[in-house]
């Protein structure tokens with residue numbers, strides 16, 4: 250399988266990011282809790298070198314609780330302020346406020362000593378596509394959604410959402426591009442549905458999922474399939490197609506449809522709470 254991210258998109262995204270980063274104090278970075286490393290763009294480290302960093306493990310409702318905890322601890326050991334979030338259900342969203350305030354404590358204190366009082370910290374949401382940026386902004390800003398509009402000294406057209414008296418949020422998130430350093434990164438992003446399926450072979454994806462689950466979550470796989478997965482992955486998919494009644498032209502098992510059903514179920518969390526990479 251081959252994964253691509255068009256360089257054109259990347260150049261534009263990078264330029265936007267560099268512009269916006271100048272305006273803010275704190276970066277709130279979203280990663281997908283199911284792939285906390287592969288859904289993180291390492292280039293942001295350089296771009297955000299002198300910014301305060303908050304990292305949110307979003308979609309924790311879909312991820313393995315134990316592994317999420319390990320990842321959270323890992324990122325904290327790397328100097329991030331972190332929180333677990335389910336942006337879709339609005340869980341953990343409110344707590345982000347205090348995490349951001351905590352992260353900015355030193356800066357606010359520094360400002361205060363220099364006589365700068367009551368200047369809100371400015372934040373921006375960043376993350377690769379599909380990580381939940383828009384959902385999070387809607388939930389986070391939801392009620393507070395009073396846009397403060399253009400301000401003197403701020404690039405024209407930028408909208409700031411005043412979250413409370415201490416935090417302002419740039420209303421458009423920074424889009425990071427996935428970084429396919431190795432093919433496994435692309436594969437994991439494809440499995441969670443962050444890369445469009447048209448450019449991938451769904452059966453191959455399902456086979457990769459079966460392979461991974463067999464190793465890491467054999468009980469969940471058995472429970473989901475309704476039978477023990479023995480034999481090659483494609484054999485398992487064939488059996489699963491029959492079991493789900495995916496039949497084409499008379500009697501042939503339709504493995505494409507079965508694979509699509511399996512991937513949909515997995516992405517919706519119906520196979521279980523599964524994390525695709527370990528600390």
Ligand SMILES: Nc1nc2c(ncn2[C@@H]2O[C@H](COP(=O)(O)OP(=O)(O)O)[C@@H](O)[C@H]2O)c(=O)[nH]1
Nearest residue numbers: 307308334335336337378379380381382383384
């Ligand atoms: N299960 C779950 N789904 C989420 C969560 N946050 C976002 N989503 C879903 O993920 C998809 C992508 O979200 P979106 O906000 O459009 O991502 P963006 O591309 O980063 O702006 C949408 O279908 C959301 O409903 C979450 O915490 N849990």
Ligand SMILES: [Mg+2]
Nearest residue numbers: 379382383384
């Ligand atoms: Mg969006």
